[in-house]
Amino acid sequence: xxxxxxxxxxxxxxxxxxxxxxxxxxxxxxxxxxxxxxxxxxxxxxxxxxxxxxxxxxxxxxxxxxxxxxxxxxxxxxxxxxxxxxxxxxxxxxxxxxxxxxxxxxxxxxxxxxxxxxxxxxxxxxxxxxxxxxxxxxxxxxxxxxxxxxxxxxxxxxxxxxxxxxxxxxxxxxxxxxxxxxxxxxxxxxxxxxxxxxxxxxxxxx
Numbered sequence: 366x367x368x369x370x371x372x373x374x375x376x377x378x379x380x381x382x383x384x385x386x387x388x389x390x391x392x393x394x395x396x397x398x399x400x401x402x403x404x405x406x407x408x409x410x411x412x413x414x415x416x417x418x419x420x421x422x423x424x425x426x427x428x429x430x431x432x433x434x435x436x437x438x439x440x441x442x443x444x445x446x447x448x449x450x451x452x453x454x455x456x457x458x459x460x461x462x463x464x465x466x467x468x469x470x471x472x473x474x475x476x477x478x479x480x481x482x483x484x485x486x487x488x489x490x491x492x493x494x495x496x497x498x499x500x501x502x503x504x505x506x507x508x509x510x511x512x513x514x515x516x517x518x519x520x521x522x523x524x525x526x527x528x529x530x531x532x533x534x535x536x537x538x539x540x541x542x543x544x545x546x547x548x549x550x551x552x553x554x555x556x557x558x559x560x561x562x563x564x565x566x567x568x569x570x571x
Contacts, residue, residue: 372404372418387419387440390431391571394424405435408472409465411457413437416472429569432476444571445478454548466525466544467514473550474531476570481534485566487511488530495532496564506559510537524551536560 375383380403384396401421408416417433417440432443434453441449450473453459461469474484487495490508499507514529524543531540540555 371406373406375403375405375417383417387433390419390442391444394421394429394431396421397423408468410459410461410469410472411436411453412460414453414457426569428567432570442571443476445476447477450476451548459546459548461525461544461546461548463516463525466516467527467529469548470514470527470529470542470544470550473548474529475568478570479533482566483533483568485532485568486514486529487532487537488513494566494568496566499562499564503562503564506562507532507537510558530558531555532566535562535565537562 380401381398383403384398384401388396390396396419400423401419403417403419405415405417408414414434414436417435419431419433420429434441434443434449436453436457441453443449459469471486474486476483478484483494485492485494487507488511489495490497490511492511495507495511497504511530511532514527517526517528520526520543522543524545527542527544529540529542531538536557537559538555538557541553543551543553545551
């Protein structure tokens with residue numbers, strides 16, 4: 366999720382200016398033009414809002430990425446809670462369609478977290494956040510469970526209905542979602558497939 370080829374590097378004066386704006390992140394993580402890398406990518410459900418990814422090798426844990434939404438120069442830190450996303454959804458505004466609803470579902474479930482981390486929409490073993498370093502039995506369970514998310518049309522309220530396999534904490538389940546045009550997401554139903562797996566999704570964002 367959000368580790369793909371759509372990222373564009375930020376460099377030079379633009380990089381220095383951006384890092385000056387965010388340093389230190391949450392009074393916790395320092396950034397430096399010499400070591401910190403910054404990339405951005407467009408998001409199909411916004412017209413002029415981009416996703417920014419920040420990474421520095423000095424941070425602990427080593428696999429920490431920090432993400433922002435940027436809207437006309439305003440930054441919203443995606444810290445694992447829903448308010449920054451809902452604020453941008455209202456202001457931007459968000460435009461969810463049949464074509465981009467699954468992308469929004471992946472985005473929302475990755476960045477709005479429970480106590481145990483992201484609700485990873487798990488579609489393929491190629492997803493960098495689906496655990497790979499596991500025993501053969503666990504790997505087979507995961508391989509046989511993950512599958513592409515699907516859009517199932519709209520209900521009478523005009524909500525977009527989606528089905529997806531979710532990896533949360535150390536469990537896999539099939540979930541049915543209703544995505545409202547304004548960006549609110551409701552999990553209508555979930556059916557556990559595999560619990561007590563020996564590995565969790567490890568994708569820190571704050």
